[in-house]
Amino acid sequence: MxxxxxxxxxxxxxxxxxxxxxxxxxxxxxxxxxxxxxxxxxxxxxxxxxxxxxxxxxxxxxxTNDVVHLLLGDALMQQGKIEAAITEFQDVIERAPKKVDAYLRLAQALMQQQKPQQAVTVLQQAEALFQKQRQVDKAEKIQQLLQKISSAENNA
CATH class of the missing domain: 1.20.5 (Single alpha-helices involved in coiled-coils or other helix-helix interfaces)
Incomplete structure (x- = not known):
């Protein structure tokens, strides 16, 4: 019992x-x-x-919610807190290296900081990820953007 x-x-x-x-x-x-x-x-x-x-x-x-980190980065960018936004985007890339949105947002932040070479490197990584994910149309858009950046730098 x-x-x-x-x-x-x-x-x-x-x-x-x-x-x-x-x-x-x-x-x-x-x-x-x-x-x-x-x-x-x-x-x-x-x-x-x-x-x-x-x-x-x-x-x-x-x-660990990457979407919230991306949204926080966007809110920081809107306030001109570019360095803090970059940190958020880089943290997401570290945790989730296949999350292309983080690369695109990081590239945008780097362009705002007048760092086109670093932005190009990040965009190339995003393009490669889109290719691996078989999102060819998005990879092509990134390639077009890279060409525009390259043309702008050559004309400057």
Missing amino acids: ELFQTTNFIAVLIVLVSLSTLIYLAIRTIITDKHFQTGITLYQQKDFPGAEAAFRQVIAINS
Whole structure:
């Protein structure tokens, strides 16, 4: 009888721990989603400092969300905080080297900093990724952009 009660106690304990974990994760997800939606809304309203704050709150809860890092970088770019945006884009590239959006945003930031050679290198990496992903049309657009940059540099 004592073994049966111990087994029941352990089973109940496991169920309670599991439920507690699920509740915690659900609440965390709801809070994260609320901050994310707030960030998106503020960004669309062109309240970039507010969007930055909301995206930073999401990152504080879940630092591995690459989309939020990209959006934070965009909000930083809109505020002229190019170095901080570059850091966000580079962090995404480090964590997810196949995420082409990070390369494209990084190249844009580098062009704003008047660093066309570095931007070209990043765009070439993006083009190679598009080729590997069999997104030939996007790779061609990058190639056209690279040609325009090269022409502009030659004419300068």
